[in-house]
Amino acid sequence: MSLRGVSFVFLSVALRLSAQQALQIPKTWDEEMLHEWATPIAALSVRPGHFSAKEYYASPVDNYRSYPVYAAGREPAGYFERLRKAKPEPLIQPAGLKTKAEWIAAGKRVFEESDIGSFRRYEADIIEEFHLAKSARLARLTPRKDGTIPGARWVVTDRGLALGAENCTQCHRRALPDGGVLDGPGMSDTAAFFVTGMIATVPGLSAVPLPGDSSTTGTWRSFAVPWLPGDIHEQIKTMDGPALGRVFLASIGPDLTPRWSGSIFYPAKIPDLIALKGQKYIDATATHKLRGTGDIMRYAALVSYADISDFGTHRLLTDAQRKIPFHLPDEALYAMALYVESLEAPANPNPFDARAAAGKKIFERDCSACHTPPFYTSGKLTLAEGFTPSPALLREYDVLPVSVRTDASLAMKTRKGTGFYKIPSLRGVWYRGRYLHDGAVTSLEEMFNPARLDPAFVPSGFKSIDTHRAVPGHEFGLRLPAADRANLIVFLKTL
Numbered sequence: 001m002s003l004r005g006v007s008f009v010f011l012s013v014a015l016r017l018s019a020q021q022a023l024q025i026p027k028t029w030d031e032e033m034l035h036e037w038a039t040p041i042a043a044l045s046v047r048p049g050h051f052s053a054k055e056y057y058a059s060p061v062d063n064y065r066s067y068p069v070y071a072a073g074r075e076p077a078g079y080f081e082r083l084r085k086a087k088p089e090p091l092i093q094p095a096g097l098k099t100k101a102e103w104i105a106a107g108k109r110v111f112e113e114s115d116i117g118s119f120r121r122y123e124a125d126i127i128e129e130f131h132l133a134k135s136a137r138l139a140r141l142t143p144r145k146d147g148t149i150p151g152a153r154w155v156v157t158d159r160g161l162a163l164g165a166e167n168c169t170q171c172h173r174r175a176l177p178d179g180g181v182l183d184g185p186g187m188s189d190t191a192a193f194f195v196t197g198m199i200a201t202v203p204g205l206s207a208v209p210l211p212g213d214s215s216t217t218g219t220w221r222s223f224a225v226p227w228l229p230g231d232i233h234e235q236i237k238t239m240d241g242p243a244l245g246r247v248f249l250a251s252i253g254p255d256l257t258p259r260w261s262g263s264i265f266y267p268a269k270i271p272d273l274i275a276l277k278g279q280k281y282i283d284a285t286a287t288h289k290l291r292g293t294g295d296i297m298r299y300a301a302l303v304s305y306a307d308i309s310d311f312g313t314h315r316l317l318t319d320a321q322r323k324i325p326f327h328l329p330d331e332a333l334y335a336m337a338l339y340v341e342s343l344e345a346p347a348n349p350n351p352f353d354a355r356a357a358a359g360k361k362i363f364e365r366d367c368s369a370c371h372t373p374p375f376y377t378s379g380k381l382t383l384a385e386g387f388t389p390s391p392a393l394l395r396e397y398d399v400l401p402v403s404v405r406t407d408a409s410l411a412m413k414t415r416k417g418t419g420f421y422k423i424p425s426l427r428g429v430w431y432r433g434r435y436l437h438d439g440a441v442t443s444l445e446e447m448f449n450p451a452r453l454d455p456a457f458v459p460s461g462f463k464s465i466d467t468h469r470a471v472p473g474h475e476f477g478l479r480l481p482a483a484d485r486a487n488l489i490v491f492l493k494t495l
C-alpha cells in the first residue's frame, strides 16, 4: 500500500471515530456518574441518595410528542378531530439524526414538547373543558400570541388522547413582547404555572404521584426538612387553606416558582439556562455537579420523575411513593441537553459607550475576581453565612472560602441546603428579571441601591409574608459614589 493510501485509510478511520465520539450518548442513570454527583447536605454531611440504575431502567419508557392546546376561536379547522384519531408519535427518532445540529434541533422539540408524564389526564370532562378553553377559569387567561393556552399540551398516547402540562417550557421560556419566545430565561408571567395547577392532581410540588397524600401532606412533603430543629415547613401541616395559599402566592411570580426540596418560604428564582456556561455546578446552591452534557440529562430526569429524596437516614417518600413512574429515552434527554447547552443570549441592544468604559474599570477592580470574563463567573462556590465546610469538601469542590452574606436560608434551611451559593454568571444580566438567589430584587438599580440594606427596605421581588427582611449581603459596589455606581450598571447592561 502506498504511503498516500495508508494515510487516507488512517484519515477516514479517524474521521469515523471522531464522528462516533461526538455523538457518544452518555447514559443518563449511570451509577458511576451518580455516585458523587449530588453535593452533601451541610447539616448532615451526607450526599442525597438516588434510585439505582436498575430501578431507573426497569421503569417504562415514555416517548410521546405533544401538541398545543388552543383558546376559543384560535384552533385551526379540524385540528382537534385529527389529534383524537392520530396515532402516538415518538418525541425523538434518533435513527435519522446525524449531525450535532440535527440533534440540537431534535432537542428543541424535546424541550418544548416534553410534558410532565405523571400529570396527564384522560377524563372526558377535563379534556372537554380544555378543548377551546370552555370554562370561566380558562376564558380568563390571555392566550399566547399564536392562540395557544400557556402550560397545556395535548398528548397522543397509547391510552388515547391526554391533556398534559408543559415541563421545561412552563418555567424556562420567556414570552417576548413581539409574540416570539426565548428559551432559557424564566417565564415572564405565571399563567403556565397556574394552568399546570389546574391539570395536575399530584399534590404539592411533586412531579410524580404521591399515593396516600392529602394536598396538605403532599405540600409538607415537598419542602419538609426533618433534620432541622424548628423547621419552618412543619407549620404547613396545621395552616388553614387561605394561610397556606398566601405563603404559596408569595413564592410565585415572574421568574419565580417553588421547587420540590426547595421552599415556599425560601424560594430559588428560576435561573437563566443561557447563563449555565462557565458554571461547574447546578442550582443556586450547587445541589449537583455540572461535569458535562450527561449531568444536564441527569438533572432533567431527576426533576421530572427520578428524585428518590433520601437524605442519609431521612427518607422523604413512603414505600408506595418511592417509584420511578417512567423514563424518557436517553436519546431524548441527550438531545434536550445539547439544546440547553446551545442556548445563546439575544443580541444586546445596549451600546458600549464612554460610561460603560468607565464602569468596566470599576468592575475590573471590584468584581472580576468573582465574576470573571468571559462568562463573568469564576465558576466557584461561596459560603452561606454560618457554614464551615470540612477540609474534604474544600478539596473536592472549587470553593472561594468567603461569604457574601446574602440570606442564608435556602442554603442552610432547605433540602437544597449545601451551605454554598454559586457565583452567578453576569452574561445577559440586562434582560434577567430577578437578581440574587431568591429573586428579591428585580432591577440592577435596586440591586446596587444601598438602601436595600436598611432593615425597613421593602424589596420589589420576593418577600416573605411573615418575616419581613431587607436584602442583606453582596455589598460590593454599594459604597461607590453614585456616579460610579451608575456607570457600573451601564457596563453590566452591556454584558
Ligand code: HEC
Binding pocket: 166, 167, 168, 169, 170, 171, 172, 257, 258, 259, 262, 268, 269, 270, 271, 272, 273, 275, 276, 281, 282, 283, 284, 285, 296, 299, 300, 301, 303, 304, 340, 416
Ligand atoms: C416549575 C418550574 C420549573 C420547571 C417545570 C423546570 N424547571 Fe428547571 N429550574 C427551575 C428553578 C426554580 C430552578 C432553580 C432551582 C435552584 O436554584 O435550586 C431550576 C434550575 C434548573 C437548572 C439549573 C440551572 C442553573 O443555573 O444552575 C437546569 C439545568 C434546569 N432547571 C433545567 C430544566 C429542564 C431541562 C427542565 C425540563 C425537563 C426544567 N428545568 C423544568 C424551575 C423549573
Ligand code: HEC
Binding pocket: 363, 366, 367, 368, 369, 370, 371, 382, 402, 404, 406, 407, 421, 422, 423, 424, 425, 426, 429, 432, 434, 435, 436, 437, 438, 447, 474, 476, 477, 488, 492
Ligand atoms: C466574593 C465574590 C464576589 C464579588 C467580589 C462580587 N460578587 Fe457579585 N455575586 C457573588 C455571589 C456569590 C452572588 C450570588 C449571591 C446570592 O444569590 O445569594 C453574586 C451575585 C451578583 C449579581 C446578581 C446576579 C443574579 O443573577 O442573581 C450581580 C448583578 C452581581 N453579583 C454583580 C457584582 C458586581 C457588579 C460586583 C462588583 C461591584 C460583584 N458582583 C462582586 C459573588 C461576588
